[in-house]
Amino acid sequence: MDIRKAIPAAGLALLFVLPLLPVPEFWITQLNYIGMFALVSLGLVLLTGVGGLTSFGQAAFVGLGAYTTALLSTRYGLSPWLGLAAGLAITVVVALVLALLTLRMSGHYLPLATIAWALSLNYTAANMEFLGKYDGVLGLPALQLFGLSLADGRALYYLIWVIAVLAAIGVANLLDSRPGRAIRALNGATTMAEAMGVSTFRYKVVIFVLAAMLAAVSGWLFAHFQRTVNPSPFGLKMGIEYLFMAVVGGVGTVWGAFVGAGVFKIIEDQLKELLPALLGGSGNYEIIVLGIVLVLIIKYAPKGLWPYVVAASARWFPARPRTRDWADAAPLAARDKPQPGELLLDVDKVRKTFGGLVAVNDVSFQIRAGEIVGLIGPNGAGKSTTFNLVSGVLSLTSGRVTFRGQPVGGLASREIARRGMSRTFQHVKMIADMTVLENVALGGYLRSGNGAARAMLRLDREEERRLFKEAEAQLTRIGMAAQMHELAGNLALGPQRLMEIARALCTDPAMLLLDEPAAGLRFKEKQALAEVLRQLKHEGMSILLVEHDMEFVMGLTDRIVVMEFGTKLIEGTPELVQASPQVMAAYLGTEH
Numbered sequence: 001m002d003i004r005k006a007i008p009a010a011g012l013a014l015l016f017v018l019p020l021l022p023v024p025e026f027w028i029t030q031l032n033y034i035g036m037f038a039l040v041s042l043g044l045v046l047l048t049g050v051g052g053l054t055s056f057g058q059a060a061f062v063g064l065g066a067y068t069t070a071l072l073s074t075r076y077g078l079s080p081w082l083g084l085a086a087g088l089a090i091t092v093v094v095a096l097v098l099a100l101l102t103l104r105m106s107g108h109y110l111p112l113a114t115i116a117w118a119l120s121l122n123y124t125a126a127n128m129e130f131l132g133k134y135d136g137v138l139g140l141p142a143l144q145l146f147g148l149s150l151a152d153g154r155a156l157y158y159l160i161w162v163i164a165v166l167a168a169i170g171v172a173n174l175l176d177s178r179p180g181r182a183i184r185a186l187n188g189a190t191t192m193a194e195a196m197g198v199s200t201f202r203y204k205v206v207i208f209v210l211a212a213m214l215a216a217v218s219g220w221l222f223a224h225f226q227r228t229v230n231p232s233p234f235g236l237k238m239g240i241e242y243l244f245m246a247v248v249g250g251v252g253t254v255w256g257a258f259v260g261a262g263v264f265k266i267i268e269d270q271l272k273e274l275l276p277a278l279l280g281g282s283g284n285y286e287i288i289v290l291g292i293v294l295v296l297i298i299k300y301a302p303k304g305l306w307p308y309v310v311a312a313s314a315r316w317f318p319a320r321p322r323t324r325d326w327a328d329a330a331p332l333a334a335r336d337k338p339q340p341g342e343l344l345l346d347v348d349k350v351r352k353t354f355g356g357l358v359a360v361n362d363v364s365f366q367i368r369a370g371e372i373v374g375l376i377g378p379n380g381a382g383k384s385t386t387f388n389l390v391s392g393v394l395s396l397t398s399g400r401v402t403f404r405g406q407p408v409g410g411l412a413s414r415e416i417a418r419r420g421m422s423r424t425f426q427h428v429k430m431i432a433d434m435t436v437l438e439n440v441a442l443g444g445y446l447r448s449g450n451g452a453a454r455a456m457l458r459l460d461r462e463e464e465r466r467l468f469k470e471a472e473a474q475l476t477r478i479g480m481a482a483q484m485h486e487l488a489g490n491l492a493l494g495p496q497r498l499m500e501i502a503r504a505l506c507t508d509p510a511m512l513l514l515d516e517p518a519a520g521l522r523f524k525e526k527q528a529l530a531e532v533l534r535q536l537k538h539e540g541m542s543i544l545l546v547e548h549d550m551e552f553v554m555g556l557t558d559r560i561v562v563m564e565f566g567t568k569l570i571e572g573t574p575e576l577v578q579a580s581p582q583v584m585a586a587y588l589g590t591e592h
């Protein structure tokens with residue numbers, strides 16, 4: 001049997017038979033807690049580890065799930081399963097409101113906001129008469145499933161672990177999907193994702209709500225496990241501990257959530273026994289030691305413990321490339337392409353001022369289908385600003401940008417992407433720990449439609465095959481098919497820039513915008529890039545490229561727009577520009 005399948009299967013089988021073995025009750029209880037903690041930690045993997053949004057407030061959502069079922073089952077005698085549904089519904093509403101209020105915050109404001117609402121939800125529970133104040137709600141019924149009572153810890157164990165393992169599989173599925181690639185862009189590549197058509201805010205809300213739902217399910221299990229709820233397990237301290245678990249396990253890795261929850265729970269319990277015995281007296285000494293352990297892990301293993309598990313098991317589980325199962329997939333939908341010679345881009349007297357500085361001063365030029373136009377000029381001439389006005393990164397002070405007859409000035413970059421302009425970046429923007437193929441597949445975002453729920457249930461495979469087929473085709477087009485399974489972060493700069501072009505091509509653009517594509521490349525890499533661009537032109541692609549490197553654009557472009565001090569100095573064929581004394585002077589910095 002394949003060892004890759006044998007070990008996880010053996011692990012699952014052990015998990016299944018464990019309660020049937022004469023294992024002490026204490027360990028079953030521990031495992032129950034680990035399963036419930038791992039659920040919350042999984043949410044943090046998604047939210048913090050992958051999405052880069054730090055939350056100290058997950059315990060409050062655990063509380064929401066726990067209190068809802070506690071109230072409904074004790075006061076109103078409703079089934080705990082109704083309590084679960086109601087708890088999830090309330091959590092979704094509260095999470096949506098909090099997300100809309102806080103997720104646009106950046107930097108340390110978001111974690112601070114999570115602390116604020118964690119405290120306020122907790123104090124609400126602790127001070128409301130009908131929630132039992134600090135005593136909480138007592139006498140919750142045991143869960144029943146198919147007529148069986150789950151009052152016993154060994155019986156509840158199965159429910160906890162089935163839910164935890166299914167949730168982990170769901171999150172792992174999500175991360176390997178169309179919405180998953182968008183989510184993986186949230187931590188540091190939002191500008192790029194927006195340029196591929198992704199609404200990054202929407203995905204922040206999606207992972208925030210998902211993480212809150214996982215926490216609420218954990219709270220529901222916790223309430224019926226303990227059969228009582230009170231505010232203390234849902235306070236800020238626990239919120240910090242959940243984050244601690246996610247960090248210890250490996251904050252970006254699904255299975256790390258289990259390692260983190262396990263290590264945390266076991267260390268905490270052992271320390272609780274050991275330290276008072278060693279140090280004498282009683283006290284929460286374990287908190288001090290756990291704090292030190294956290295600092296050491298952040299310093300020496302910032303990616304947590306899971307990467308060590310992966311490294312140790314690499315002998316049996318060598319990284320395997322994605323199975324190439326898309327050869328017969330149907331092609332993705334394609335847009336109507338412009339006719340050769342059709343006016344594509346009309347930049348009309350665009351102007352951009354920053355305070356008193358006129359960075360772009362009434363610049364006009366046009367691009368027709370099938371042309372390569374270069375925008376060149378010395379440092380600070382206003383090329384990047386013009387590029388950003390066209391690509392929707394900056395708003396116009398005045399003037400008009402029209403693309404295929406429609407005004408696009410002032411549109412968000414993802415709307416511009418939707419209309420068929422696709423761009424690359426001066427400083428390569430990619431998801432370094434995704435493969436080249438997956439990075440390029442992100443370009444197909446707008447040509448596909450599966451959402452998070454379908455991805456978690458693995459109902460998105462047919463569309464994924466279509467996306468990967470397209471991504472491979474674009475990589476083949478630029479001569480990079482051989483590197484498709486490599487991690488993007490491991491490539492040299494030249495191939496990374498080519499990968500960005502393949503990603504842009506995967507959007508099925510009517511025009512490509514390339515921002516200094518040759519910057520930082522070695523001579524050979526520049527030659528390879530020029531070859532690819534010539535080939536694209538040959539295939540009918542239209543390209544606007546901003547470049548510093550005169551030589552590079554000379555042999556490549558049909559027309560060149562030269563800028564200096566924010567204004568258009570001259571426009572014409574490469575020969576005309578090359579022969580122009582004005583251009584020579586601008587580049588040499590002499591008077592003209």
Ligand SMILES: Nc1ncnc2c1ncn2[C@@H]1O[C@H](COP(=O)(O)OP(=O)(O)OP(=O)(O)O)[C@@H](O)[C@H]1O
Binds near residue numbers: 354380384
């Ligand atoms: N966000 C900004 N705020 C203020 N000034 C800016 C901003 N962006 C650009 N500028 C200024 O606008 C002018 C044009 O800059 P821009 O980056 O467009 O030039 P460039 O031709 O692309 O130069 P380089 O080749 O060095 O990138 C410069 O004087 C620059 O300092």
